[in-house]
Amino acid sequence: MMSELGDRQQPAFDEPWHAQAYAMSQVLIESGRITPGDWAAALGNAIKTRLASGAPDTTDSYFAAITDALESVLAVKEQEINHTVEAWRDAYETTPHGKPVKLKTGKPE
Amino acid sequence: MTSWFRGCAVLLWEVGSDDPRQEVFCTKIRKNQVVYMTEYNAKDAEHLHPLIHSHVPSEPALRVKALETLLVEKGLLDSAAVDAWVEVYSDEIGPKVGAAVVARAWCDDGFRERLLADGATAIGELGIQGWAPNHLKVVENTESVHNLVVCTLCSCYPHRLLGIQPAWYKLEAYRSRAVRDPRGVLAEFEVSIPETVRVDVWDSTAELRYFVLPQRPEGSEDMDEQALAALVSRNSMIGTQRDLPIETGGA
Numbered sequence: 416m417m418s419e420l421g422d423r424q425q426p427a428f429d430e431p432w433h434a435q436a437y438a439m440s441q442v443l444i445e446s447g448r449i450t451p452g453d454w455a456a457a458l459g460n461a462i463k464t465r466l467a468s469g470a471p472d473t474t475d476s477y478f479a480a481i482t483d484a485l486e487s488v489l490a491v492k493e494q495e496i497n498h499t500v501e502a503w504r505d506a507y508e509t510t511p512h513g514k515p516v517k518l519k520t521g522k523p524e
Numbered sequence: 525m526t527s528w529f530r531g532c533a534v535l536l537w538e539v540g541s542d543d544p545r546q547e548v549f550c551t552k553i554r555k556n557q558v559v560y561m562t563e564y565n566a567k568d569a570e571h572l573h574p575l576i577h578s579h580v581p582s583e584p585a586l587r588v589k590a591l592e593t594l595l596v597e598k599g600l601l602d603s604a605a606v607d608a609w610v611e612v613y614s615d616e617i618g619p620k621v622g623a624a625v626v627a628r629a630w631c632d633d634g635f636r637e638r639l640l641a642d643g644a645t646a647i648g649e650l651g652i653q654g655w656a657p658n659h660l661k662v663v664e665n666t667e668s669v670h671n672l673v674v675c676t677l678c679s680c681y682p683h684r685l686l687g688i689q690p691a692w693y694k695l696e697a698y699r700s701r702a703v704r705d706p707r708g709v710l711a712e713f714e715v716s717i718p719e720t721v722r723v724d725v726w727d728s729t730a731e732l733r734y735f736v737l738p739q740r741p742e743g744s745e746d747m748d749e750q751a752l753a754a755l756v757s758r759n760s761m762i763g764t765q766r767d768l769p770i771e772t773g774g775a
Contacts, residue, residue: 427618427687427688428614428688429691431585432582432584432585432588432589434610434613434614435588435589435606435610436588436591437688438607438609438610438613439588439591439592439595439606441613441683442601442602442609443600443601446602446605448600448601450730451730451731452731454730455678455680455729456677456730458678459677459678462678462696466696472697473695474691474694474695475584477679477694477695478584479584482584482587482588482591485591485595486591489595489600491591491595495594496587496590496591496594499590499591499593499594500586500589502590503581503586503589503590503593504580504586507579507580507581508580512579518593
């Protein structure tokens, strides 16, 4: 775990989606949509659940738990998420490389 | 990605055959005005592939994207605020703000006392706003005490002072062991704490964040506040570093 310690140049996030997930949680807390207490409880629970189900102790698992916690604390339905995931996947699969990827609703990325 | 690439290459090749999937795929290809192969050719496949579609993000990345789309649609979230947050915290803040607080405390005893009494109010003097009173507890390292900060529940952290948590701060390996075996954890950071020094571990919560005020290094007496701030590392403000060298820059 400590191999990264000496490296002060380490970027804040390993992956753009890590930053995006974390930023969403912080913006929702700062704007009062989620209380800090609810968030800590939901995230703690999501991390525990992920690790208990065999996920490795990595930052990928941590940020996936952030996504789990956001979905649970805001009561987002799994069906809605899956539907939107597929819409995005379709958008990527049908947009030529280099063109802006947009959802079919016409919303910009 | 790999399997999709293979799937595309095969379908590119199969266009024109009797494969039932060709109708769907031909439509995609025609829409993008791609000239497709009549027989499989690896080089052409490589060339045609990016014309058909963009690189599809990983599953977790797609899920985060979908979640953001939904929350924006529901009116709970502003995409611009998310982008702004990423920009600020990825580049601008880092641990520099915390280092400036430490340097001020080393130079100004009055500030140091106010900082230890009520961290949130004291950092307001440096223009760091937005912290509710009593929500920031600054703990001071001394000859006889070393402080270590953890969040055993999740990963609570004083972002405004230190930027984004380092990767290890979020891992179970650190979160669970810092309380149970702080000296063992510190040893992994190559920090050896003499037996005569007490180690205090502070468990952050949603409401209360901790921040370590490290000891001013010996030999730094002639340095000004700005030079001192450059000595202060992120880890020293979490407590996973104790002694600050005066030769090399911190943060």
